[in-house]
Amino acid sequence: MHYLNTSFLTRVIGLLIFILPGAAFATAQIPDDLVIDGKRHAIFTEPLRLYLENNKQAAEILRKEISNTCSASWRGYRGFWQITDNKLYLIKLEVDPCDNQPDLIPLSKLFPDSKGPVHAHWFSGKLIIPQGKMVEYVHMGYGSKYESYLVISIEQGKITASKIVKNRPDH
Numbered sequence: 487m488h489y490l491n492t493s494f495l496t497r498v499i500g501l502l503i504f505i506l507p508g509a510a511f512a513t514a515q516i517p518d519d520l521v522i523d524g525k526r527h528a529i530f531t532e533p534l535r536l537y538l539e540n541n542k543q544a545a546e547i548l549r550k551e552i553s554n555t556c557s558a559s560w561r562g563y564r565g566f567w568q569i570t571d572n573k574l575y576l577i578k579l580e581v582d583p584c585d586n587q588p589d590l591i592p593l594s595k596l597f598p599d600s601k602g603p604v605h606a607h608w609f610s611g612k613l614i615i616p617q618g619k620m621v622e623y624v625h626m627g628y629g630s631k632y633e634s635y636l637v638i639s640i641e642q643g644k645i646t647a648s649k650i651v652k653n654r655p656d657h
Contacts, residue, residue, distance in 0.1 A: 520613065529615050531612065536608055537608045574645070576593065
């Protein structure tokens with residue numbers, strides 16, 4: 487009778503344990519929405535993330551509102567943004583975006599001094615907005631590739647520059 491090499495079997499099981507959790511996160515994500523001049527765009531940036539990282543109380547409140555995560559929304563929420571007067575605003579926030587009818591969370595829960603829209607003064611970075619046709623689908627995060635990208639640079643919630651680029655920019 488032949489016996490399996492337990493050392494080999496242990497290594498295979500260890501490798502599967504290491505690989506499979508990553509595979510569970512290998513899903514394209516539901517992006518936030520941004521309205522510019524009345525037109526909706528997907529954004530491959532998560533402006534609310536920095537606020538939540540720096541405001542643990544708001545992060546905990548949001549975490550308690552999320553009841554159903556899915557592989558297409560690791561974070562469990564979806565932000566809706568708007569650019570008005572060259573400033574970035576959060577206009578609404580939904581939790582459980584994979585549900586057929588996601589719940590809206592009142593912005594005043596995370597921003598007690600505001601009912602909304604909320605000026606994103608905490609955000610400095612680049613908004614990455616895919617433009618044109620998708621040229622390559624990537625089943626991971628925001629990895630799909632598009633014909634071009636609108637890149638909007640923001641400092642403390644205010645637009646400082648914008649440009650269209652052909653290659654996907656780094657965040």
